[in-house]
Each structure stands twice: as C-alpha cells, then as structure tokens.
Amino acid sequence: MNRVEYAFLSCHSLSTHANVLLVRDALGRPKQCPYGDAIRATLSPQTQRRADRTHMRDQANLGIGPLASHAWGLRTREWALSTAESLNSAHDWNHQRALDTARAALNGLGLNFGTTANTAYLTKVMVFAPENAGQALAKIINDHQEELDTWIAAADTAKAAADAVKVKAKKKLKGKTEADPGDDEEAPAAEAKAKADVPPMPSKIKKKLIAALAPADAIDISLYGRFLTEIATGGNVDGAIQTITAIGIEPINITEDYFSAADDRKIARQRQGTDFTSALALLNAVDPTLSSDAEDDLPLGDNRGAGMTGYQPFVSATFYAHSVLDRNLLRRNLRNSGTPEAEIEPAARAAEQAFLDAFVYAVPSAKKNTSAAPGTLPKLVLVHEGKRAYNYAACFEEAVQPAAGAPSIQGAKRLLRHHAMITRKEGISPGAVLTYDLAISEYIDDLRLTGELGPIEVHSPEELAAPFTAMQPA
Structure with missing residues (x-):
C-alpha cells in the first residue's frame, strides 16, 4: 500500500x-458562541x-468535475420505502406487502x-448507504421471500407473546399491594424470556442485507464517513474530512x-381607489332593522395596513x-469499501480535487x-499540506x-501572517x-x-491542488 507522506491537506x-x-438555533436566531474576547456568529x-x-x-450528476463517473450515497430514514418501491416496480409485489416485508x-x-x-x-435514525441500496435490498428480499415470510410469521408470533407478557406484568404491578408484594423479579424475567424467544433472522439473509447497506463504492461515504450503531457489523466508516464550526x-x-408582507387583494383595491357610488349603494341596501352587530359582519374589504408583519433576525x-x-x-476507506487496487489512487485524487472545489464554492x-x-x-482560500493537520482558528481569538x-x-x-509564522516554525x-x-489581491501583490x-x-480551485500532486505517489 502506497502512503502519502504529506497526509493532511489543511484548508482555510x-x-x-x-x-x-445560513443556519439558525432552536429559537430561529443565528447560531453564535463565545470565543476569545467576543460573542461570534457561527x-x-x-x-x-x-x-x-x-x-x-x-x-457529478451534471457530468461536471472529477467525480462525474463515481457512485454516491444517500442519507435517509426512508430505506424501507425505497426498498418497497423497488419490490413493487421491479418484482411486481403488492404495495402493502412490500412495505411490511421491507420494514x-x-x-x-x-x-x-x-x-x-x-x-x-x-427508521428512527438516518442511514447513510449507497444510493442503489434500495434496489439491492429488494432483490435479496425477493430472492428469499419464502424464508423471510416464514421468519416474519414466527417473529410476529413471538413478539405478540412478549407484548402480552409485558401488558400482564404492568397490570400485576399496578394491582400489587403491600399485603401481596409478589416477586419483583418475576415480571422482568418473564418479559426477557419472551423477547429471547423471538427468532433471529436467518444468518445467510442477514449477511446479504448488511452487505447491501455496506459503503461499497459510494465516494462520499469514504470522504465523510458514517456511524451506524444499530447494526453491529454494519460497517462504520471514519470520515477522512474534519470540519470545525466556522466562526x-x-x-x-x-x-x-422588520418586514411587512403585502396582501395582493388589498393592494388591488388601493390602486383602484374608493368607489363611493358602490359604497353608497351598499349602505342603502342595509336592512335598518338589523342590529349594529349584524352591520359589522358585512364582508367589507379593509384596505388598511399590510397583510402580515413580523421580525426576522439576520447576521x-x-x-x-x-x-x-x-x-x-x-485511501484506506476506499480500499476497505472494495475499490479495486488499481482504481484507489485515481479515485482518491479525484475526490481531493472535488473536495477543494466544494470548499471554495459550496455555501449553505x-x-x-x-x-x-x-x-x-x-x-x-489558503490550502497547504503537512504530516499533521493545522487549524488556524486561534489567530482570531x-x-x-x-x-x-x-x-x-x-x-x-x-x-x-499567522501562516507565515507556522510555515517558518514547522517547516511545512x-x-x-x-x-x-480586489483589495486582498493587491495586498498579495505587495507581499510578492x-x-x-x-x-x-x-x-x-483546480489549481489549488496542482502544487501538491507531484508529492503524491504515482
């Protein structure tokens, strides 16, 4: 395995x-934090x-850039829905059966x-998996539908029994008195036994389904990683990109x-002016026997004021x-995902170039x-490499x-200036x-x-990577 000597590409x-x-807190206000001698936007x-x-x-989806030919991942809670859609469209399953089986x-x-x-x-958590995982899961489920049907029926029966034990234990606990304390360990033990009776999924099917959710060739999973605690062997990936809170x-x-939103109908009436003839006819048509409250209920348009007002914080x-x-x-993530050895280096370089492009251009x-x-x-934008990472947030303390x-x-x-000091002291x-x-460009010219x-x-952005490619393994 070729290792890159200057392993860390630091970007500022x-x-x-x-x-x-660009981002708000739970109260809808700009996020902020104390840092150094002041409160900062973040x-x-x-x-x-x-x-x-x-x-x-x-x-990549537009066919632009170095990752145009690579596969991607999806982070979503809707994998059961995606799988059911594939079961329905590709394997002609009944929609409800597809949903229940996928779930x-x-x-x-x-x-x-x-x-x-x-x-x-x-799912209660979002799962980051290859974008074609729904199709792969559907094929496995369709290929093993008889075995899965048998397992699901047995599991449902066992779960129903476990639920019944749980309900019975709650009723018993509710009706317990000091004179009849019962056995405090009896109910939990019975519930645990009932849960243990739920049969596990057949191992060969489980392995295939887990493999369908594995990172595979999704390039963004290799870059950003994923954390999936719900599946013990689900393939957690440490992200290759670290990011600080921007300050x-x-x-x-x-x-x-302060904003005011106009009501289009009010504006139209204001532009037309007041039609006194129509207003007089409407008043003359009012039944004098009606109470004043009834007159107040007449559907007269109010031209005053804005349609809606409020405040919106900006930073x-x-x-x-x-x-x-x-x-x-x-490179290790790409290798572990199953990327062929000959494709690892080209893929890594392409990912690096795409990452730099995003670092320059992407905005929330x-x-x-x-x-x-x-x-x-x-x-x-300042980009440099080294044998360790360098974070320059401290220069803005x-x-x-x-x-x-x-x-x-x-x-x-x-x-x-801070980078010049680090360059000199660290030898990077x-x-x-x-x-x-323009002003910063003129300052750079003066330094030159x-x-x-x-x-x-x-x-x-393409040129940001150029000074470093010669230092990477061929």
Missing part, C-alpha cells in the same frame, strides 16, 4: 456574508459539510422504526429585520472556516431566496474590530492561496513584490 477560508441566516460543521457534499454530488427485514437487522402512522416505515472573526452583528459576518482532508484515511442554501448567499465567493477597517481585509492579513509547505477580492508571499497564488 474567509468568506464575507451580508444579512444572511456556522455549524454539519451545515458546511452538507453544503460541500451536495455541491460535489450536484456537479420487517430492516428491523431484523437492528434498525428501529417510528411508532406513529406517519413514521411507521421510517465570525468580528463581534457578532445581528439585525432584527452579517466574515467567517473563518477550516477543513482538513486525511489522504491516507481516504438556507434563506437563499432572500439573501442570494449561494452566490458568494470567498475572500481568501482576539476579535477583529470593524472600526479599524473592513474585517475581511484585516482577517486576510492576519491569516497570512507554504501551499497555495486564492482570492476573489517584497518577497514575503510564501504560498503560490492561483486563480481557480
């Missing part, structure tokens, strides 16, 4: 967002990772389902945006984001229609103060830098002229 970025709500790692992963997948089969693997009508066929480099700045900030790719772990899409946040380009100038410009200068590769900001620019300046 500064991105400025104006009046956005973007949770899962928000960033989903944006990166979906960006890579969307590009029972996945439950036999250890996956638990919801207990309400809306969640009965949804605002300046003190948090939240705007409580403006320059975020420092950091992710690191463990190249050797990525929350509130995109009212903020256009996905159109934001980063102010600065002292918050950047807007009174001293644009936070993004201050942040870029501070980040590059200076890497490459990419900017989409004075011989102080360590990283190579590049002009696209």
Whole structure:
C-alpha cells in the first residue's frame, strides 16, 4: 500500500456574508458562541459539510468535475420505502406487502422504526448507504421471500407473546399491594424470556442485507464517513474530512429585520381607489332593522395596513472556516469499501480535487431566496499540506474590530501572517492561496513584490491542488 507522506491537506477560508441566516438555533436566531474576547456568529460543521457534499454530488450528476463517473450515497430514514418501491416496480409485489416485508427485514437487522402512522416505515435514525441500496435490498428480499415470510410469521408470533407478557406484568404491578408484594423479579424475567424467544433472522439473509447497506463504492461515504450503531457489523466508516464550526472573526452583528408582507387583494383595491357610488349603494341596501352587530359582519374589504408583519433576525459576518482532508484515511476507506487496487489512487485524487472545489464554492442554501448567499465567493482560500493537520482558528481569538477597517481585509492579513509564522516554525509547505477580492489581491501583490508571499497564488480551485500532486505517489 502506497502512503502519502504529506497526509493532511489543511484548508482555510474567509468568506464575507451580508444579512444572511445560513443556519439558525432552536429559537430561529443565528447560531453564535463565545470565543476569545467576543460573542461570534457561527456556522455549524454539519451545515458546511452538507453544503460541500451536495455541491460535489450536484456537479457529478451534471457530468461536471472529477467525480462525474463515481457512485454516491444517500442519507435517509426512508430505506424501507425505497426498498418497497423497488419490490413493487421491479418484482411486481403488492404495495402493502412490500412495505411490511421491507420494514420487517430492516428491523431484523437492528434498525428501529417510528411508532406513529406517519413514521411507521421510517427508521428512527438516518442511514447513510449507497444510493442503489434500495434496489439491492429488494432483490435479496425477493430472492428469499419464502424464508423471510416464514421468519416474519414466527417473529410476529413471538413478539405478540412478549407484548402480552409485558401488558400482564404492568397490570400485576399496578394491582400489587403491600399485603401481596409478589416477586419483583418475576415480571422482568418473564418479559426477557419472551423477547429471547423471538427468532433471529436467518444468518445467510442477514449477511446479504448488511452487505447491501455496506459503503461499497459510494465516494462520499469514504470522504465523510458514517456511524451506524444499530447494526453491529454494519460497517462504520471514519470520515477522512474534519470540519470545525466556522466562526465570525468580528463581534457578532445581528439585525432584527422588520418586514411587512403585502396582501395582493388589498393592494388591488388601493390602486383602484374608493368607489363611493358602490359604497353608497351598499349602505342603502342595509336592512335598518338589523342590529349594529349584524352591520359589522358585512364582508367589507379593509384596505388598511399590510397583510402580515413580523421580525426576522439576520447576521452579517466574515467567517473563518477550516477543513482538513486525511489522504491516507481516504485511501484506506476506499480500499476497505472494495475499490479495486488499481482504481484507489485515481479515485482518491479525484475526490481531493472535488473536495477543494466544494470548499471554495459550496455555501449553505438556507434563506437563499432572500439573501442570494449561494452566490458568494470567498475572500481568501489558503490550502497547504503537512504530516499533521493545522487549524488556524486561534489567530482570531482576539476579535477583529470593524472600526479599524473592513474585517475581511484585516482577517486576510492576519491569516497570512499567522501562516507565515507556522510555515517558518514547522517547516511545512507554504501551499497555495486564492482570492476573489480586489483589495486582498493587491495586498498579495505587495507581499510578492517584497518577497514575503510564501504560498503560490492561483486563480481557480483546480489549481489549488496542482502544487501538491507531484508529492503524491504515482
């Protein structure tokens, strides 16, 4: 096995967002945390990772980029529904039988389902598996339907008996008195025995179903990993990508945006003006014997005010984001997933290039229609490699103060100075830098002229990987 000597690819970025709500807390407000000497706006790692992963997948689905020919995974609670759809369409199963059998089969693997009508066929946890897993599960179930039917019937009978013992134990406990304490261990023991009588799924079928859910050639599972505790042998994967909570480099700045939404019918009446003739005719038609309350009930349109008003919090900030790719772990994940040896290195390099593209371009899409946040380009991206990962969040422990100038410009200068110090002390590769900001570009030019620019300046995400490919095994 070839190992990459400079195993860790550390990526840093500064991105400025104006009046956005990319991620919110339980109260609907921008997420924040105390760090250093100020409260900062934050973007949770899962928000960033989903944006990166979906960006890579969307590009591949359009036939764009290095991962266009690779398989992908799906993270969902709907594997029973997906399996049932395949049983129905590909194997001509009755829809309800397909649903019940798929649910029972996945439950036999250890996956638990919801207990309400809306969640009965949804697993309690999301399962990250290859996108074609539903079709693979359906084929296995169809091939072994007689054995599964027999097992399901026996399991249902045993579960019904266990439930009956549980109900009986509860009734007995409810009716227990001090004069008749009973045996406290009797009910739990009986319930445990009843549960133990539930037959396990036939091992050969179980192994095949688990194999269908295994990571296989889903490239994003090798990159981001998965954690599946419900199935003991389900194939947990340590992710090759680490991501920090992105932090605002300046003190948090939240705007409580008051909004008013117009009612189209009210606006139409306002534009037409008041028709006094129609209003007089309506008043003359009122029955004078009606009470004043009845007159109040007449369906007269009210032209006053907005249709709806409220407040929406937004945040403006320059975020420092950091992710690191463990190249050797990525290659190990690909190997463990069954990727042929000759394809591991090309796949790993393609995944690295796609990851860098996503790190530059992917933006969380929350509130995109009212903020256009996905159109934001980063102010600065710095990428370098080493034998360990390097996280530069500490250089923003002292918050950047807007009174001293644009936070993004201050942040870029501070980040590059910090990197120069780490490069000098650790002896690591200076890497490459990419900017989409004119002021920062001029600062980089000044550093180049004075011989102080360590990283190579590049002009696209594709070029970010170029300085490193020569250092990887051929």
